[in-house]
Amino acid sequence: MNQDVYNCIAQVKEGSTTAFYQLFNTWKDPLFGYALKLCRTRDMAEEAVQEVFMRIWMHREKLDPSQNIQAYLYTAIRNSVFNSLKKAAIERRLKSGVSYHQSDTDNTTEEKISAADLHRAKDQAISQLPPQRKLIFQLSRMEGLSQQQIALKLGISTNTVKDQIVKANRFLRTQLKY
Template identity: 60%
Template structure:
């Protein structure tokens, strides 16, 4: 890092708004372009860059003048964009906003491969359940048996059936949320 950069960061640490403005104008365009590549949404990219610079100013006393501010800012923007995308993956309105900016796929072969990959991933998640819990869950959700029918078939109590289904559902939901986030990043980046 050049001496000018060290001086600039030192001034920002002391609350020099002019030095902060210099930093902002020196990096804002590059960071915005980087954020756009990550999320493909100008609104989200702008939000990420603004948030990063706001946090830099708020936490300016923690800046280390000896470290690369460029690397720090790029890492901060990447983390911020990923947090925004993670929220979008879990929030329907944000997800629709992000997907609205994606090009429409017309490759049905690619879509079929992606659907098959998703089905395999779902099966792998189901296979992660303990055998008895997987059996109970499949009897309930795939075969449509009631708790009582499962209990009679397996010789266990209805409460055990209910408990196992609740635990399986919770586990699968957590794993599929993780999978949804992963797929979201996979397809968007």
Template identity: 40%
Template sequence: MSVNQAAHSEKLLVKQVIAGNEKAFIKLYDIYKNKIYGYSLKLLKSRVNAEEMLQDVFMKVWQKRETLDEALSFKSFLYTITRNKCFDFLEKAANDEKMKRAIFYQSQKSFVASDKQVIEADFMRIKREAYESLPPKRRTIFKMSREKGMTYDQIGKELGISTSTVKSQMNKALETLRNYFKEHQDVSFTLLLILKIF
């Protein structure tokens, strides 16, 4: 089957899924299940969580089937859902100590020492690039808070700005950094970025 024929066949399946055809949905699931599982595993570093993510993604597709657009790439749509759900999961894990320890332990087991050196190098490069993407003043405030351990009040007094301004700049800095990491999802060990920085 040519690329054009495959694309046409997929669009037909998506159209059938929109109409509620379960057999068409199962066909799409069979086509993409290994790819979505592999992508989830790359981000989550856990077979159990990747398997659950696979089920969650396709459950969402089925539940939202009437909103699908047959004219758009179903593959891109699937990967976008998977990426967003994985990052939501990781951000939740970063705020839950029990989840964080369990996921980090699983990810640690997935790599040998040489891999970890490469991962750390990637981490430091992305971290440096992320910091440099911040406006100078915002970067200064962020470093004073995270590297020097200064309170917002202390930072405000030293820079001659209000505490609320410091807080606002920190929130914007965190949002910028998180978005930067999401845009660089191809970097191995994304979990390390999320858990170690914030």
């Protein structure tokens, strides 16, 4: 194994954000390309890369610098994409089942929804967000942290935080439409 790679992983394990950014910048594009080949959607590929690197940072103390980082990263991306695809398939089946059952019932769209029902729907929609996006959304909306505070806390850029909040809001708006 290349000594530079070994040192980089060892530094990430010790909590070096500089080494983490170096690792991220080295591998984000090749991993994105691989994820895109697997899932064929840019959003899912981006989410897979973000999720893998978020997990690496959150569990950095478990990293083993002597392991083949390339094999580890590609396996992690593959697993992340496959899990997302499985989740998407389950959601499609659930939605089609709900649509089928709704057509059999009295479907008045002008019915008012109670606050408790809306709250449950919102919580369910939030639970469907990818892990990093969910965490960023919760830190922003529920804990009231600024984008800069979230970026510092998670060791990511403010642009990434802003992008994740925008995507979370867009997803929640589509999920909560009636």
